[in-house]
Amino acid sequence: MPPKACLPACANASPVRPDAMDFVVTTLLNALTLISILMLVGLGLAISFGLMNVTNLAHGEFVTVGAFAVYFVQSIDGSFWLGLAAAPIAGAVVGCILEFAIIRHLYSRPVSTVLATWGVSLILQQGLELTFGLGAKPVTPPIEGTLDLFFTVYPAYRLILITIAALTLLGVVLLISRTSFGLDIRTVIQNREMAEGVGINTRRTYAIAFTFGAAIAGLAGGLVAPLAIVLPQMGVNYLANAFFVVIVGGVGSIGGLVAGSVFVGGLTSVLNYQISPSLAQAIVLLAAIVAVRLRPNGLFNGASR
Amino acid sequence: MSDVLLQAENVGIRFGGLQALEALDLTVRDKELCCIIGPNGAGKSTFLNVLTGTLRPTSGSVRFLGRDIAGLPLHRIARLGIARKFQIPSVFPSLSVEDNLKVARWGAPSPVRPVAELLELVALGNRAATLAGELAHGQKQWLEIGMALAIEPRLLLLDEPTAGMTPQETLATAEMLLRLKGEFSIVAVEHDIRFVRALNCETLVLHQGRRLRSGPFHDIETDEMVRDVYLGRR
Amino acid sequence: MIAGDRNWLLIFAACVALATIYPLIADGYQLTVIRDALIFGLFAASLDFFWGRTGILCFGHAAFFGIGGYIMALVTLNDAIPFASLLGIMGAVAGAAVVAAIIGYFLFFGGIRGSYFTIVTLAMGVICQQAAVSWSSVTGGDSGLIGIPPIEFDVGGLHVDLSQDLPSYIFVAAIVAVAVLTLWSISRGRWGTVLTAIQDNEVRAAALGHNAPLRLLVTFVLSAAIAGLAGALYVCMAGLVAPDLSGLLLSTEVIVWVAVGGRGTLLGPVLGAIFIQRAQQTISSFNPSLWPLLLGCVFVFVVIVFILPDGILSIYARLKVLFKGRRRAQ
Numbered sequence: 045m046p047p048k049a050c051l052p053a054c055a056n057a058s059p060v061r062p063d064a065m066d067f068v069v070t071t072l073l074n075a076l077t078l079i080s081i082l083m084l085v086g087l088g089l090a091i092s093f094g095l096m097n098v099t100n101l102a103h104g105e106f107v108t109v110g111a112f113a114v115y116f117v118q119s120i121d122g123s124f125w126l127g128l129a130a131a132p133i134a135g136a137v138v139g140c141i142l143e144f145a146i147i148r149h150l151y152s153r154p155v156s157t158v159l160a161t162w163g164v165s166l167i168l169q170q171g172l173e174l175t176f177g178l179g180a181k182p183v184t185p186p187i188e189g190t191l192d193l194f195f196t197v198y199p200a201y202r203l204i205l206i207t208i209a210a211l212t213l214l215g216v217v218l219l220i221s222r223t224s225f226g227l228d229i230r231t232v233i234q235n236r237e238m239a240e241g242v243g244i245n246t247r248r249t250y251a252i253a254f255t256f257g258a259a260i261a262g263l264a265g266g267l268v269a270p271l272a273i274v275l276p277q278m279g280v281n282y283l284a285n286a287f288f289v290v291i292v293g294g295v296g297s298i299g300g301l302v303a304g305s306v307f308v309g310g311l312t313s314v315l316n317y318q319i320s321p322s323l324a325q326a327i328v329l330l331a332a333i334v335a336v337r338l339r340p341n342g343l344f345n346g347a348s349r
Numbered sequence: 350m351s352d353v354l355l356q357a358e359n360v361g362i363r364f365g366g367l368q369a370l371e372a373l374d375l376t377v378r379d380k381e382l383c384c385i386i387g388p389n390g391a392g393k394s395t396f397l398n399v400l401t402g403t404l405r406p407t408s409g410s411v412r413f414l415g416r417d418i419a420g421l422p423l424h425r426i427a428r429l430g431i432a433r434k435f436q437i438p439s440v441f442p443s444l445s446v447e448d449n450l451k452v453a454r455w456g457a458p459s460p461v462r463p464v465a466e467l468l469e470l471v472a473l474g475n476r477a478a479t480l481a482g483e484l485a486h487g488q489k490q491w492l493e494i495g496m497a498l499a500i501e502p503r504l505l506l507l508d509e510p511t512a513g514m515t516p517q518e519t520l521a522t523a524e525m526l527l528r529l530k531g532e533f534s535i536v537a538v539e540h541d542i543r544f545v546r547a548l549n550c551e552t553l554v555l556h557q558g559r560r561l562r563s564g565p566f567h568d569i570e571t572d573e574m575v576r577d578v579y580l581g582r583r
Numbered sequence: 584m585i586a587g588d589r590n591w592l593l594i595f596a597a598c599v600a601l602a603t604i605y606p607l608i609a610d611g612y613q614l615t616v617i618r619d620a621l622i623f624g625l626f627a628a629s630l631d632f633f634w635g636r637t638g639i640l641c642f643g644h645a646a647f648f649g650i651g652g653y654i655m656a657l658v659t660l661n662d663a664i665p666f667a668s669l670l671g672i673m674g675a676v677a678g679a680a681v682v683a684a685i686i687g688y689f690l691f692f693g694g695i696r697g698s699y700f701t702i703v704t705l706a707m708g709v710i711c712q713q714a715a716v717s718w719s720s721v722t723g724g725d726s727g728l729i730g731i732p733p734i735e736f737d738v739g740g741l742h743v744d745l746s747q748d749l750p751s752y753i754f755v756a757a758i759v760a761v762a763v764l765t766l767w768s769i770s771r772g773r774w775g776t777v778l779t780a781i782q783d784n785e786v787r788a789a790a791l792g793h794n795a796p797l798r799l800l801v802t803f804v805l806s807a808a809i810a811g812l813a814g815a816l817y818v819c820m821a822g823l824v825a826p827d828l829s830g831l832l833l834s835t836e837v838i839v840w841v842a843v844g845g846r847g848t849l850l851g852p853v854l855g856a857i858f859i860q861r862a863q864q865t866i867s868s869f870n871p872s873l874w875p876l877l878l879g880c881v882f883v884f885v886v887i888v889f890i891l892p893d894g895i896l897s898i899y900a901r902l903k904v905l906f907k908g909r910r911r912a913q
């Protein structure tokens with residue numbers, strides 16, 4: 045059992061205390077931190093769940109693996125940045141193995157995929173616990189100081205996190221819209237048979253897209269490691285929240301991903317000031333369910349499910 | 350006008366920039382049989398979707414017994430007395446033929462025909478225990494007609510009931526429908542001319558989403574323009 | 584599908600017979616072990632009633648078990664409430680049903696099925712566990728609530744006191760038998776047949792006049808209510824309630840019980856629960872962190888070996904096929 049509920053990003057670990065006037069700015073930046081992380085984690089899910097129709101319950105473990113990669117590299121080498129470079133690689137390796145060993149054999153059997161990926165998630169969690177031992181792993185941020193933003197004083201590392209997340213997302217948008225691989229992905233997603241007909245290797249495209257999503261989730265784990273409690277069981281909360289992002293935002297567009305992240309991340313951040321984190325989570329869940337009832341295809345999407 | 354069951358007035362549908370249907374009228378009287386024909390892509394299935402309330406028209410209205418049915422949940426429409434046979438045979442493959450008919454009867458507000466009678470009507474009397482998924486294609490189509498009958502409809506809408514059938518099966522289906530004529534209204538969407546000829550009823554010809562002709566089938570059949578459309582000359 | 588009503592009833596009768604003679608050969612401790620396993624078996628049957636008949640997987644079913652458990656604990660620990668045991672059980676069943684009704688309403692009528700449903704219920708389980716941990720003024724936080732009294736009530740002049748091993752075993756076994764039989768007769772009759780039809784082709788079922796979302800909702804609520812009942816029984820037997828009871832691990836374990844025992848058979852999941860818990864106790868006695876690891880392997884194994892999820896009850900048929908294949912190969 046996970047000993048304590050560990051909410052993503054800003055809910056715990058050195059909360060930034062708002063003071064009168066800068067309350068709004070601080071809340072906004074806290075929300076932005078969470079939204080950034082959710083977008084990165086949600087991206088991989090939007091690819092696998094939304095577009096390939098694969099329910100991967102081990103997606104949260106990509107985040108965990110990324111965070112552990114940072115911890116591991118930092119503990120032997122001392123460099124956070126090297127660890128952060130290792131995080132997406134670790135996520136990609138795990139994702140690639142998972143796709144190759146299990147998921148590609150189960151494309152036509154959704155319930156089997158759910159069970160098998162959940163099994164993998166348990167194996168990974170226990171594997172990490174047996175390897176690294178019990179208890180939370182310390183990860184120190186590369187920059188300790190704060191930055192004076194005129195309205196408020198804010199931890200510099202969080203601003204770096206937001207910047208890296210934004211740049212990554214921009215990179216992904218460019219990759220999908222400008223490169224031939226991006227074109228392959230879009231073609232496969234729109235019409236699989238047609239894609240096969242024009243000579244695209246759909247199997248390979250799926251595998252690469254899946255691995256890519258895992259790498260981005262690993263990066264998210266690496267980024268969040270200094271802010272979160274790094275535990276083998278940390279993934280499940282990211283998993284649940286990222287699924288909300290995809291469900292609320294709808295699948296098939298970056299716009300949906302952003303909308304979903306803003307909805308889930310924004311609501312969570314705002315509520316976290318008023319009430320206890322788990323109640324905030326429950327309200328976000330209910331809000332997400334109601335949103336889906338009202339807009340079955342997502343806030344931002346016309347594509348059918 | 351009291352015996353009017355279904356009335357579509359000035360129905361139009363727009364999908365984005367495409368005008369799929371334009372200014373279509375259709376009146377179905379109680380216990381009347383009529384056909385909607387047209388070449389592929391003429392908008393037949395779309396029109397049928399509008400008539401069953403599954404698609405909301407962008408203009409015009411569809412009234413069943415004087416009531417607007419657009420956007421009602423499917424099961425409510427069924428309970429009003431509109432039965433529908435889908436284009437792709439959609440039976441419940443993991444249930445037996447008998448259970449398929451039972452499920453259909455249970456859905457009806459007041460089923461009348463017993464399952465045994467339904468089995469005979471659709472010529473599946475000896476296949477009652479067979480899993481519906483294992484039936485031949487034509488038998489599935491008949492089973493589906495049987496399921497539509499089980500809910501004791503006022504109106505039966507058939508979407509290409511003979512799709513994929515052999516000529517013999519097609520004629521048998523036409524006979525089946527002629528036997529049922531007079532019990533309730535039937536609207537059949539078809540592009541198989543032989544089938545419509547066998548039914549010989551009021552016919553509406555669609556072409557590119559508009560009404561091309563309408564009237565008794567023998568008038569339609571001899572119409573120059575209809576022939577042109579069917580032979581692809583227009 | 585349930586293969587042959589007669590066979591099912593025969594196996595059911597054999598199980599009942601076994602459960603009846605078991606007290607004659609077992610000591611008090613063994614009785615309590617089986618009693619607790621049977622409660623989890625009831626929980627597994629409740630999941631199977633929904634998953635087996637609708638094909639929709641609920642990944643947070645322990646939430647209902649936990650809700651039932653906590654309500655039972657809170658009612659029976661409050662001295663001001665009369666007839667605490669009976670009211671507690673009713674409250675547990677109603678509480679689980681209400682939560683299922685609220686969540687189910689939005690999901691089923693919102694057109695949410697399949698994987699989406701699985702995910703949302705997973706999140707529901709996570710949140711329930713979090714709530715149990717952090718709402719400590721009511722739930723006792725991480726350590727839960729202890730000292731829950733055994734079930735005790737009067738019915739028609741008969742005083743029922745379940746503080747002893749044998750009466751509590753009989754009580755639980757009887758409830759499980761009645762519940763499984765009831766669920767089975769519901770699921771093989773008209774209700775279950777229509778559910779199968781909905782699983783096959785929901786649009787078609789709706790076009791025949793069936794209100795599919797409502798039927799799914801009622802099935803889900805009934806399933807949750809029974810899970811709540813199991814939770815209520817469990818905390819009274821164990822004497823304590825803790826956040827694990829609504830946790831994700833239990834939610835996944837129950838899925839394994841159903842999958843291994845045989846989805847859609849109702850009886851199989853009960854047996855699956857008993858046998859797997861037996862295995863769990865043995866394995867956990869070596870190393871407690873080994874169990875989740877093994878559970879993960881079981882999940883992968885279940886998917887790979889039981890490609891068609893018929894579980895334990897289909898092993899015989901599988902072996903037959905296997906040996907036939909061998910013989911042909913020779």
